[in-house]
Amino acid sequence: MREAEVSVHTDDGDMDLFVCHPEEGGPYPAVVFYMDAPGIREELRDMARRIATVGYYVALPNLYYRIGREGGYGFDLSRIGEDDGEREIMFAAMNSLSNAGVVADTRPLLAFLEGEAEAKPGPRGCVGYCMSGRFVMAVAAAFADDFAAIAAYYGVGIITEESDSPHLSAAAIQGEVYLAFAEGDVHVPEAVLRALPGIMEQSGVTHRIEIYPGTTHGFAFPARQAYNKPAADRHWERLFDLFDRRLRA
Numbered sequence: 477m478r479e480a481e482v483s484v485h486t487d488d489g490d491m492d493l494f495v496c497h498p499e500e501g502g503p504y505p506a507v508v509f510y511m512d513a514p515g516i517r518e519e520l521r522d523m524a525r526r527i528a529t530v531g532y533y534v535a536l537p538n539l540y541y542r543i544g545r546e547g548g549y550g551f552d553l554s555r556i557g558e559d560d561g562e563r564e565i566m567f568a569a570m571n572s573l574s575n576a577g578v579v580a581d582t583r584p585l586l587a588f589l590e591g592e593a594e595a596k597p598g599p600r601g602c603v604g605y606c607m608s609g610r611f612v613m614a615v616a617a618a619f620a621d622d623f624a625a626i627a628a629y630y631g632v633g634i635i636t637e638e639s640d641s642p643h644l645s646a647a648a649i650q651g652e653v654y655l656a657f658a659e660g661d662v663h664v665p666e667a668v669l670r671a672l673p674g675i676m677e678q679s680g681v682t683h684r685i686e687i688y689p690g691t692t693h694g695f696a697f698p699a700r701q702a703y704n705k706p707a708a709d710r711h712w713e714r715l716f717d718l719f720d721r722r723l724r725a
Contacts, residue, residue, distance in 0.1 A: 503596035505723035510608035599624030613642035625722035646679040
């Protein structure tokens with residue numbers, strides 16, 4: 477495995493990212509891995525490596541780069557439940573992000589990938605967890621010609637009352653979308669789960685929506701108390717199937 481910490485210049489500064497890909501057999505289709513609220517940590521790097529091992533060039537950007545490493549780069553999940561201050565800082569970091577900001581960050585990131593010898597030209601994939609469910613939907617619409625495979629797991633904020641709600645621009649998406657949710661998730665209202673199938677159908681998006689039985693928010697993360705191995709294994713199976721079909725053709 478080849479991996480590195482690099483940076484990409486954006487309108488707001490230098491965004492650091494973790495990149496990885498196999499040692500041999502490249503170039504590889506590129507996948508952008510959008511982080512969850514706790515930020516970049518070894519758990520996410522390991523997940524990026526797992527995607528890379530099956531033949532992809534993976535870029536994991538630090539979306540919190542605007543507030544810097546001292547402002548909340550990689551929150552300690554073991555402290556979140558015990559330290560209200562830590563929780564408040566994490567939520568402040570999460571709320572500092574916007575759909576427009578992540579879309580703006582993705583533009584130079586895609587340009588960076590174009591210049592990478594080990595990143596194969598052609599369709600890209602993206603995957604997001606938790607807070608990044610809304611971001612992968614937003615970038616898939618904004619860069620419809622680039623993203624052919626889009627996946628989100630227990631994604632929040634896909635349908636909101638705000639004018640920039642990602643569901644409003646879903647019709648622009650040209651790639652295939654896979655949305656997976658936990659059966660019990662306090663962060664994703666039942667009303668959203670009921671509305672999403674109709675919205676995706678009306679938007680004409682090629683999609684699949686699944687609810688994983690017996691799971692709660694965070695089921696794919698090994699370090700979470702919510703980790704559910706059968707569901708996590710299914711999550712990898714669905715993700716790799718989507719990427720293989722849409723990125724290797």
